[in-house]
Amino acid sequence: MQATGIVVEYNPFHNGHAFHLEKTKAITKAEIVIAVMSGQFLQRGEPALLPKWMRAKMALLAGVDIVVELPYQFATQKADTFAFGAVSLLGAMGCESICFGSESGEIEPFLTTLQFLEENKEEYDNQIRDYLDQGFNYPSALSHAFLSLHPNDAVVDLSKPNNILGFQYVKAVKELKLSMTAHTVARTSTDYHDQDFSSDTIASATSIRRALFSEDGTLEKVLPYIPETTALVLQDYLEHYQHFQQWENYWPFLKYRLIQATAGELSNIYEVEEGLENRVMRAALEASSFQEFMTKIKTKRYTWTRLQRMCVHILTNTTKKEMEARMDKASYIRLLGMNEKGRTYLNNWKKNASLPLVSKLSALDFDDVALDVRASRIYSLGATEQMAQNLLELEYKQPPIYIKEQKEIEALK
């Protein structure tokens, strides 16, 4: 069976994702779609609305065949490391292609860009360093460095954030020497960062989350923008766990930790650089919400996203040493869920698998999954106290979600 890979967060799965999924199947003609999905904490340094298990279920109900977890050390990272980890997993899963969203929907410019930057590598790297030295934040430095090379129209515009991830996927495929074809689907009109609803059926995940957390936020309000299957999972989650997760639910813990830790301990945490430990300790004493805290620590030097990711690492006590030891390659594949077709694929694939497939936590050397386990445990603490215990246990008791396609979906309704 031919498999294609996609890289997702599904926070939550919405109509735009359904569109991407449908087009992916059409373009690649693959029989199997494998999604690598971030776990409890996401690339922008935020806790997911709801746990990976429920998000995996959304994906499966919407037609993804296999969902595996992007390990913490890749999921909570800037684009290059994030893409590297995701693509390496898709490679290990035997995907013959990868299909991502982009502005234009044309793959050629991505390949041209890759070649262009390889040819100008030295100059590009020098320029990046220069801009960083001038105090630009990392994405701005990348963007300025790119423009300083005077790229022509044949390349994708890497000063646009939406093109960066796609470029990194293509780059990772090459770096990892994978025989994987890259495809891209034109994104639907909505911008990733859009905060309001501007279409009747398509809205960004950001605007959906914003609506869910607004004062008059109900599921009702977002129904036009999500498939019925997502609505069912969200509804079920709310009935059991009372509220979706957001940073403010973890603020008491982050504040406690910042008050409790020594500067020395904090400086060992991944992404705590250049005396940021003193800045965050001071701000923690003064701030009474995560929002207020972030506003206090924000500088031109670092993006909001970069600082949020650092906060996730402080919250989970993830050190530079722990991350660096795990970033060079994925060492396991954690199966979150599959449908019947996915199971057949896995049974075949397992015979020649290059990485161990983890279905139950006890199956793997604990140290390898330590970061994912800790992240999951701490994520659970953001739920109401009693619910936290349920979530905590889920991490051990939950076997991979198994959906028998249509029959199961109908039963849910």
Add this chain to the structure above:
Amino acid sequence: MQATGIVVEYNPFHNGHAFHLEKTKAITKAEIVIAVMSGQFLQRGEPALLPKWMRAKMALLAGVDIVVELPYQFATQKADTFAFGAVSLLGAMGCESICFGSESGEIEPFLTTLQFLEENKEEYDNQIRDYLDQGFNYPSALSHAFLSLHPNDAVVDLSKPNNILGFQYVKAVKELKLSMTAHTVARTSTDYHDQDFSSDTIASATSIRRALFSEDGTLEKVLPYIPETTALVLQDYLEHYQHFQQWENYWPFLKYRLIQATAGELSNIYEVEEGLENRVMRAALEASSFQEFMTKIKTKRYTWTRLQRMCVHILTNTTKKEMEARMDKASYIRLLGMNEKGRTYLNNWKKNASLPLVSKLSALDFDDVALDVRASRIYSLGATEQMAQNLLELEYKQPPIYIKEQKEIEALK
């Protein structure tokens, strides 16, 4: 002016304390009573019902002249270190006597006991070690070792917990070579550990706390057992901060920390000995309340109190290194409050003071008070979220409480 010293926790100040205070004045004929009081965390390894500032106010309103804080490194310790720290502060404050509560109210047996144990020191120490090796907890080992020496009736019975602190005060006076006379007042009938009300006016602090935290707990219920001044302070605190503090308010933070920390980090914490780090990490995952957690980690080897103190140190991230560097002597005196007479005494005393008197946090090298400051910051997080910020700021903004005796007390009513 002649000063006498008392060692207190006032959690909260009740009629038994008032009795002890009155008798202390009568027996010692001192013009000034100086109380050394535990800060936010107490000797039994618990957060205080309400902050040290409010407890100092209770003491002053009831007739104590000066209240100073027993630093964290002494306050959260077993009897000998607790007493050593307290007595060393009273010595530094110029107290000519110390007056403590005991079963009999006779001081002679304490002095005889001290001499008896000095004469049998080697045998006593050997016996203690033996009993510890046999798996007895520390207080039981002390008690058995004492009985094994076949003490006669002239000594106090050190197998009775209530006599141990008094003995340790007398011992500390001698060890510190202080010219301080020891006095003792017979305790009122109520046993320290009594959980129920058995008299019309005298109840243990334990039973008062229990009543305050019971389901139908109101201030009303404890009014017969506390002076009107205590009632006023408790009432005022409740109006501002909504609830009294207890371990369960800190349980989410302790659980988070135990889930987040590595075994290596925990083994550096004071009182985390002999693999207890693994035991507490496991129990944290399973327990959904502090009470349940404690029940899970309790063994014959350690007393409940000993384990609670360890939990305080984990909560406050206090390491063996930090404690051991500060336990050999007090290096400052933190003034929590005084009345007019107390102020006059301090003005005189300051001229020859052997330790710096800290009235404002900024006045002292930060590192010396680091443990008290961290304890106070973390203590504040147990209040409702908005109130926590008030409490946090109190630690910096609060000047010593100053009570102009009767006039002030009348104004409060």
